[in-house]
Amino acid sequence: MSRVYNWQLGREMSYPYDGKYPERQFAFVFNINRCIACQSCTMACKSTWTFSKGQEHMWWANVETKPYGGYPQFWDVKILDLLNQTNPDGQRWTGSVSDNGKSPYGQFSGQTIFEAGEKTLQPQSARVLGYLPSDEEWNSPNIYEDNPVGKRGIRDKLHETGEQLPVHNTWFFYLARICNHCTYPACLGACPRKAIYKRPEDGIVLLDQSECRGYRKCVEACPYKKTMYRGNTRVSEKCVACYPRVEGTDPESEGQPMETRCMAACIGQIRMQGLVRLNSDGTWAEDRQHPLYYLVHVAKVALPLYPQFGTSPNGYYIPPRWVPREYLRQMFGPGVDRAIERYNNPDRELLAVLQLFRRSNRIIFRYEIKEGPLVYEGTYRGRPVRIYNDTVIAFGKNGKELFRTTVEEPLHVRPAKHQNSI
Amino acid sequence: MPYADPDPTDPTLLVGVEVPAEEDSDLEMAYAFAEEFARLGFSQQRLLSLFRQSFYAGAYRALQRLGEEKISSIIKETLQVWDNFRFVIHDSPERFDVSLDSLRPLEPHHQQHEDGP
Numbered sequence: 001m002s003r004v005y006n007w008q009l010g011r012e013m014s015y016p017y018d019g020k021y022p023e024r025q026f027a028f029v030f031n032i033n034r035c036i037a038c039q040s041c042t043m044a045c046k047s048t049w050t051f052s053k054g055q056e057h058m059w060w061a062n063v064e065t066k067p068y069g070g071y072p073q074f075w076d077v078k079i080l081d082l083l084n085q086t087n088p089d090g091q092r093w094t095g096s097v098s099d100n101g102k103s104p105y106g107q108f109s110g111q112t113i114f115e116a117g118e119k120t121l122q123p124q125s126a127r128v129l130g131y132l133p134s135d136e137e138w139n140s141p142n143i144y145e146d147n148p149v150g151k152r153g154i155r156d157k158l159h160e161t162g163e164q165l166p167v168h169n170t171w172f173f174y175l176a177r178i179c180n181h182c183t184y185p186a187c188l189g190a191c192p193r194k195a196i197y198k199r200p201e202d203g204i205v206l207l208d209q210s211e212c213r214g215y216r217k218c219v220e221a222c223p224y225k226k227t228m229y230r231g232n233t234r235v236s237e238k239c240v241a242c243y244p245r246v247e248g249t250d251p252e253s254e255g256q257p258m259e260t261r262c263m264a265a266c267i268g269q270i271r272m273q274g275l276v277r278l279n280s281d282g283t284w285a286e287d288r289q290h291p292l293y294y295l296v297h298v299a300k301v302a303l304p305l306y307p308q309f310g311t312s313p314n315g316y317y318i319p320p321r322w323v324p325r326e327y328l329r330q331m332f333g334p335g336v337d338r339a340i341e342r343y344n345n346p347d348r349e350l351l352a353v354l355q356l357f358r359r360s361n362r363i364i365f366r367y368e369i370k371e372g373p374l375v376y377e378g379t380y381r382g383r384p385v386r387i388y389n390d391t392v393i394a395f396g397k398n399g400k401e402l403f404r405t406t407v408e409e410p411l412h413v414r415p416a417k418h419q420n421s422i
Numbered sequence: 423m424p425y426a427d428p429d430p431t432d433p434t435l436l437v438g439v440e441v442p443a444e445e446d447s448d449l450e451m452a453y454a455f456a457e458e459f460a461r462l463g464f465s466q467q468r469l470l471s472l473f474r475q476s477f478y479a480g481a482y483r484a485l486q487r488l489g490e491e492k493i494s495s496i497i498k499e500t501l502q503v504w505d506n507f508r509f510v511i512h513d514s515p516e517r518f519d520v521s522l523d524s525l526r527p528l529e530p531h532h533q534q535h536e537d538g539p
């Protein structure tokens with residue numbers, strides 16, 4: 001195995017290949033605080049890419065209810081358990097969160113899926129610790145989650161209150177997921193055919209179906225379980241990051257990079273996707289006016305999903321603020337407390353950048369803020385709040401303006417029947 | 423979607439444990455939903471209907487636990503800040519998307535012209 005630097009772990013780690021980094025990297029931020037599990041993203045992806053025979057069980061984009069739900073069922077519990085069996089009670093973080101871009105969350109002193117595989121798996125060709133989900137685990141996404149139900153035998157009618165299971169007095173939140181197009185993809189590392197590759201121009205991880213022989217090593221290795229096997233073609237498939245849109249070659253995009261279908265369909269406006277610049281060691285190059293760089297490395301409100309797996313995923317999440325911190329620390333690493341503190345008390349720039357989510361289907365490459373006057377000053381839940389009429393301007397790849405948002409006082413129109421009532 | 427009664431031999435049968443919640447997690451969740459959607463410009467009525475909608479289980483759960491009166495007061499408190507203004511989006515002059523005008527049916531004289539004499 002080679003040694004590569006993983007900035008999310010704050011240290012070097014083992015990986016089956018030398019580190020090679022794209023010119024730009026596909027990345028995204030999801031604000032979980034806003035997700036209501038409408039599944040629009042899920043269906044946008046399904047209706048674009050996985051609607052054919054043999055793909056019935058495939059949901060490249062999905063939304064699951066945490067902590068119970070998962071697609072495939074229990075995917076994260078199972079891989080966390082495997083890692084814990086390999087390194088009992090050793091999966092810990094040391095150091096402290098900092099502003100150092102090379103180790104913003106401290107150091108992970110436990111074992112990644114590559115390191116655990118290196119120590120425990122035989123033969124040598126087995127490179128990544130993982131497991132193959134059963135058919136039952138793939139077959140029923142969202143089973144027993146809070147999906148609407150109808151009464152038995154009555155078609156096209158939902159239950160009046162939507163309840164079927166007993167309601168537990170507990171917490172939950174919705175986790176939207178797609179392939180993380182990892183910097184160190186486990187699927188790529190595990191494939192004996194070298195059928196999986198990472199594109200040098202945008203870091204999108206693709207699977208060459210003409211090379212694939214359906215060994216399912218990628219399905220076993222991906223800790224997020226986002227590579228899937230198709231029985232009728234006997235090869236594996238995975239999220240392609242809607243690459244014609246990202247390239248700007250989709251007829252609708254008119255040559256300008258466009259966000260993926262799942263991003264564009266988001267009703268709750270939780271999603272922003274972009275292409276970030278990387279340094280020669282895989283860390284993010286400073287790009288102060290890039291909205292994703294700002295959210296991940298300046299405001300530090302967006303965190304990677306299960307960074308301890310070691311794949312350096314490029315999906316980042318603004319964590320839900322009502323969920324027990326222990327659970328969130330396990331899921332998003334030690335940066336959780338800082339992220340929630342900052343999100344709960346957003347400064348002027350963060351409030352402006354949050355306004356960039358889902359205002360356009362074009363990929364934002366840069367933003368600018370023109371400061372305006374104070375429009376509101378007061379308190380909210382005991383904290384001082386100041387809102388300014390700042391204008392935030394988004395620019396596309398060609399440097400041209402995509403849109404701008406401003407703040408305006410609402411205009412109240414008196415209803416017609418009261419026009420002359422004074 | 424489980425239409426049938428639970429079958430104990432079903433390997434996917436729900437086996438769940440209750441994960442203890444922090445004391446005020448429902449309250450925090452209610453504030454989070456109210457604030458996030460108020461920022462998107464939802465009115466008091468739209469926010470309340472989001473909480474009343476049983477299929478938005480998170481918000482609905484908070485309403486069931488805290489009661490409509492508490493949820494209304496949370497919404498009111500949130501709107502005291504976020505209802506004072508609106509975020510307005512101006513697209514760049516160079517529009518990328520298909521213009522609405524192009525979707526309108528052609529004027530009758532245009533149609534006649536295209537159909538020919």
